[in-house]
Amino acid sequence: MISTAALQQRILKIKAVERMTGWLDAMPHPPIAIEIAWDRIAAVRLSRKGTVEAFAIEPLQPGSIVPSAVETNVMDSAAARSTLAQVCSRLDISDEDAALLLPDPVVRVFMQRFGEFPKSHKEALPFLRWKLKKSVPFDIEDTTISYVRRPSQEIGVDVIVVVARLRVVREYEELVESAGLHAGVVLSSSLAALDLFEDRRLTLLARVADSALTTAVLRDGALCGYRCTELPVRGSELTPKLLLEEMYPLAAYYQDTLGAPFESVCLSGIGKRFPEFVGPIEGEFRCSVQPLLRASPSDGRIGEDAHPLADSGMEALLGWLSSHE
Numbered sequence: 001m002i003s004t005a006a007l008q009q010r011i012l013k014i015k016a017v018e019r020m021t022g023w024l025d026a027m028p029h030p031p032i033a034i035e036i037a038w039d040r041i042a043a044v045r046l047s048r049k050g051t052v053e054a055f056a057i058e059p060l061q062p063g064s065i066v067p068s069a070v071e072t073n074v075m076d077s078a079a080a081r082s083t084l085a086q087v088c089s090r091l092d093i094s095d096e097d098a099a100l101l102l103p104d105p106v107v108r109v110f111m112q113r114f115g116e117f118p119k120s121h122k123e124a125l126p127f128l129r130w131k132l133k134k135s136v137p138f139d140i141e142d143t144t145i146s147y148v149r150r151p152s153q154e155i156g157v158d159v160i161v162v163v164a165r166l167r168v169v170r171e172y173e174e175l176v177e178s179a180g181l182h183a184g185v186v187l188s189s190s191l192a193a194l195d196l197f198e199d200r201r202l203t204l205l206a207r208v209a210d211s212a213l214t215t216a217v218l219r220d221g222a223l224c225g226y227r228c229t230e231l232p233v234r235g236s237e238l239t240p241k242l243l244l245e246e247m248y249p250l251a252a253y254y255q256d257t258l259g260a261p262f263e264s265v266c267l268s269g270i271g272k273r274f275p276e277f278v279g280p281i282e283g284e285f286r287c288s289v290q291p292l293l294r295a296s297p298s299d300g301r302i303g304e305d306a307h308p309l310a311d312s313g314m315e316a317l318l319g320w321l322s323s324h325e
Helices: 078-089 119-131 166-178 190-195 241-256 271-285 304-310 315-322
Strands: 032-036 040-046 052-059 097-102 107-114 143-150 159-164 180-187 202-208 212-219 222-230 264-267 288-293
Touching: 032 078, 032 166, 032 315, 040 078, 040 315, 052 078, 052 304, 078 166, 097 166, 097 190, 097 315, 107 119, 107 222, 119 143, 119 159, 143 166, 159 166, 166 180, 190 202, 190 315, 202 241, 212 241, 222 241, 241 271, 264 271, 264 304, 271 288, 288 315, 304 315
Parallel strands: 032 097, 097 180, 202 264, 264 288
Antiparallel strands: 032 040, 040 052, 107 159, 143 159, 202 212, 212 222
């Protein structure tokens, strides 16, 4: 089991980050993965061969989970525990390690460039806490921090830093512990979902989850920009115009910084409303727009055993599975 404290010594291993390094140790791969979202709890059990044995999805009572980087997340502990118990019962799981996929607002991701960066992990953590203490909305000492250096074509050192408030992470850990499980790996849902991404073009990804919007920039299949913001409306009320306004800051910055226009845009979380967003976004960025799960399961990219997960739109769980294939 990897404790929360141990997570401070390990960057989350996803292909979009791994492509930039090449030196990361393999992350443990528990046979169970659980995604806790604002509206549901989903879980998948893997066979020893890494194929999907079974999965379960149960809706949460509205307001049971309210994702936040700062405030209490598990608002109705009894309801959340009951839902998780139903999921575990359907999969017949208990007393096992599990990968825990959390809502994006819980985790902050920073892309930092430093003129110099400590070589030892012991020196790097206090350095990062000092640098980020004004960038996070909570006491920097009350955090779990993971980081990874990435190759840079310019002078200096580029570092991806993943930060979460310990107290908030513990809420989710205690939730799965109530079902007799152990959070061996902790990851945000979008970081997990990024492993579904195979396009090498400069791409802007936008994922909507209720009132949270996560935007990420990928180039040559590697993560080079990330931002999670609060939308002024819930996802069901989101319009193409409003989405474009929220996507623009990150998009404009990276198009200017990289000196190139986006070659594709991926959208997630808008369900059957996808067609109404395509025209406006294509008109703005002048490139193709497609869903993250754009490939049909029948084309072989997603194994037959995982078709039910794809059909249910379980991107984070699918990404977690694909990261260890």
